[in-house]
Amino acid sequence: MTRYRIAVHISPRRGILDPQGRTVADALHSLGFASVHDVHVGRHIVVELDAGDKATAERSTREMCERLLANPVTEDFEIASVASVEAA
Amino acid sequence: MKFGIVTFPGSNCDYDAYQAVVDQLGEQAVYLWHKDHDLQHSDVIVLPGGFAYGDYLRAGAIARFSPVMQDVIAHAKRGGPVLAICNGFQIACEAGLLPGALLRNAGLKYICEWVNVRVETTDTLFTNRYTVGDVLRIPIAHGEGRYTADQATLDTLEGDGRVVFRYAGGPADADEYWSPNGSMRAIAGIVNSTGNVLGMMPHPERAVDTLLSSDDGLALFESMLARVTV
Numbered sequence: 001m002t003r004y005r006i007a008v009h010i011s012p013r014r015g016i017l018d019p020q021g022r023t024v025a026d027a028l029h030s031l032g033f034a035s036v037h038d039v040h041v042g043r044h045i046v047v048e049l050d051a052g053d054k055a056t057a058e059r060s061t062r063e064m065c066e067r068l069l070a071n072p073v074t075e076d077f078e079i080a081s082v083a084s085v086e087a088a
Numbered sequence: 089m090k091f092g093i094v095t096f097p098g099s100n101c102d103y104d105a106y107q108a109v110v111d112q113l114g115e116q117a118v119y120l121w122h123k124d125h126d127l128q129h130s131d132v133i134v135l136p137g138g139f140a141y142g143d144y145l146r147a148g149a150i151a152r153f154s155p156v157m158q159d160v161i162a163h164a165k166r167g168g169p170v171l172a173i174c175n176g177f178q179i180a181c182e183a184g185l186l187p188g189a190l191l192r193n194a195g196l197k198y199i200c201e202w203v204n205v206r207v208e209t210t211d212t213l214f215t216n217r218y219t220v221g222d223v224l225r226i227p228i229a230h231g232e233g234r235y236t237a238d239q240a241t242l243d244t245l246e247g248d249g250r251v252v253f254r255y256a257g258g259p260a261d262a263d264e265y266w267s268p269n270g271s272m273r274a275i276a277g278i279v280n281s282t283g284n285v286l287g288m289m290p291h292p293e294r295a296v297d298t299l300l301s302s303d304d305g306l307a308l309f310e311s312m313l314a315r316v317t318v
Binding site: 012016017019023068069073 | 194
């Protein structure tokens with residue numbers, strides 16, 4: 001078994017009103033970042049788990065996203081990274 | 089008739105629901121602890137308002153997996169009535185008992201105020217004592233009440249007469265679908281395809297006594313009495 005640290009990005013689905021993202025974009029504009037034309041605010045979740053291999057770790061995390069971590073109605077998720085780490 | 093009111097860690101409208109049922113309606117009510125697999129032979133299940141499990145991750149996301157919810161889902165699938173209010177509505181959506189989701193209010197603020205809610209259909213277990221077009225004074229108190237679903241789901245809800253309540257009476261220049269929280273098509277409450285699960289963001293249990301400004305919510309409970317056979 002290897003311990004893996006997996007980072008997941010969950011973001012509001014494109015096309016669904018994201019008032020938080022819009023507010024942050026407005027704030028960036030007011031700070032002079034005129035080139036910003038879109039911002040989305042989501043969640044970054046880090047899961048540590050033990051698995052036989054990297055593919056199993058990723059598959060397991062994907063299932064977690066589908067069942068709990070992301071709402072399939074309004075959010076999209078992507079597995080941003082999978083890294084093996086030393087067990088504490 | 090016996091109402092079973094679920095208490096999750098973080099529920100805070102369970103007592104309001106209890107009081108509405110027992111003191112105003114004159115019916116029986118029991119609290120159902122979230123860790124128990126026991127609905128205590130309740131005829132109607134109430135998923136009350138609050139912040140179940142701290143609303144961690146997303147409102148309702150954790151509560152849907154609590155032990156009692158497995159029995160509530162089975163009760164709903166058997167056709168048993170479920171009244172899901174505010175946080176209860178969020179939990180019911182997360183549990184798949186109702187379509188769509190409740191997202192952060194468009195204005196980003198928590199809103200606690202009296203609103204006007206229009207009755208869109210009286211052909212339900214929950215609204216048969218109203219008249220279509222009735223405008224009810226009912227309070228809302230939520231940060232995540234923006235009803236959201238894809239267009240096909242919205243069209244199905246409309247086509248099947250499952251939009252039960254809509255927000256009404258916005259500012260003079262408001263468009264047709266004005267709502268305090270940015271809900272799609274101003275939806276404040278819907279029922280499932282079999283009509284036995286109602287989810288709504290406004291709090292009818294807080295509008296059951298004119299001493300507290302309005303008793304417009306009482307007929308919702310009376311509607312269930314009229315239709316549910318015990």
